[in-house]
Amino acid sequence: MKYHSEQLPSAIKRFVTEANRVTSVLETHLSEQKAGTDGTWLVGGKFSFADLSFVPWIAVFNFMVASANKEDYDLEKYPHVKKWFDSMMARSSVKNAMEAAFRQ
Amino acid sequence: MSTSSTSVRATKLTLSLRKVAIVLAELDLPHEIEDVQFADVKKPDFLKINPNGRMPAIHDPNRDLTLWESGAIIEYLVEVYDKKQKLSFPAGSNEAYLAKQWLYYQVSGQGPYFGQVSTATTILSNARFSGAHIMPRLSFS
Numbered sequence: 001m002k003y004h005s006e007q008l009p010s011a012i013k014r015f016v017t018e019a020n021r022v023t024s025v026l027e028t029h030l031s032e033q034k035a036g037t038d039g040t041w042l043v044g045g046k047f048s049f050a051d052l053s054f055v056p057w058i059a060v061f062n063f064m065v066a067s068a069n070k071e072d073y074d075l076e077k078y079p080h081v082k083k084w085f086d087s088m089m090a091r092s093s094v095k096n097a098m099e100a101a102f103r104q
Numbered sequence: 105m106s107t108s109s110t111s112v113r114a115t116k117l118t119l120s121l122r123k124v125a126i127v128l129a130e131l132d133l134p135h136e137i138e139d140v141q142f143a144d145v146k147k148p149d150f151l152k153i154n155p156n157g158r159m160p161a162i163h164d165p166n167r168d169l170t171l172w173e174s175g176a177i178i179e180y181l182v183e184v185y186d187k188k189q190k191l192s193f194p195a196g197s198n199e200a201y202l203a204k205q206w207l208y209y210q211v212s213g214q215g216p217y218f219g220q221v222s223t224a225t226t227i228l229s230n231a232r233f234s235g236a237h238i239m240p241r242l243s244f245s
Contacts (some may be wrong), residue, residue, distance in 0.1 A: 050206035056122035093129035
């Protein structure tokens with residue numbers, strides 16, 4: 001194992017803090033967008049590569065960190081992000097890609 | 105446009121590969137994913153593909169182009185293959201630049217902290233997870 005074998009509380013704390021900070025930025029932006037015909041998106045009221053680029057990372061936090069400890073990361077605290085994320089996870093392209101990642 | 109299969113080299117667990125895989129699926133582009141082990145990315149064979157020794161990297165036989173860095177790969181795929189703008193915006197429009205802005209934010213804001221699932225889960229496992237929870241089997245409704 002090439003990674004640190006010791007616990008690194010400061011690194012973990014920074015990690016969790018940064019994840020929440022980035023999610024807050026997304027939450028604020030999404031809350032200010034007009035809904036398009038198929039949902040609320042980061043740019044131009046339209047689903048784009050910009051939206052989907054965030055999905056894998058949020059999925060990891062949502063499924064791993066939040067399932068272990070809601071205090072660390074809880075999408076319920078970010079209702080606009082949650083709705084946006086859930087609508088992308090429902091797409092077959094996203095679902096298949098993420099299932100393949102987690103299955104291993 | 106008829107396309108030959110694009111080859112993508114990555115460890116299947118990397119989050120960056122997932123981003124690229126979603127774009128390939130959304131654009132319905134034929135592709136093959138070669139599973140590269142983390143242990144091999146600093147070896148000469150992979151360094152010939154990406155001198156930075158990180159994944160993913162793609163090779164597009166239609167243009168004989170090899171590219172690495174997931175953000176650049178996504179920009180390439182949508183610019184070349186998303187002619188109907190299913191996932192993108194007209195070149196030169198404000199929306200096109202705003203979409204790039206968010207993509208760069210994703211890459212630079214998250215990448216340094218969360219480049220790879222294995223890194224993340226290793227760190228997280230030190231924090232809170234027991235082994236059984238590191239890679240939960242997920243069910244998607």
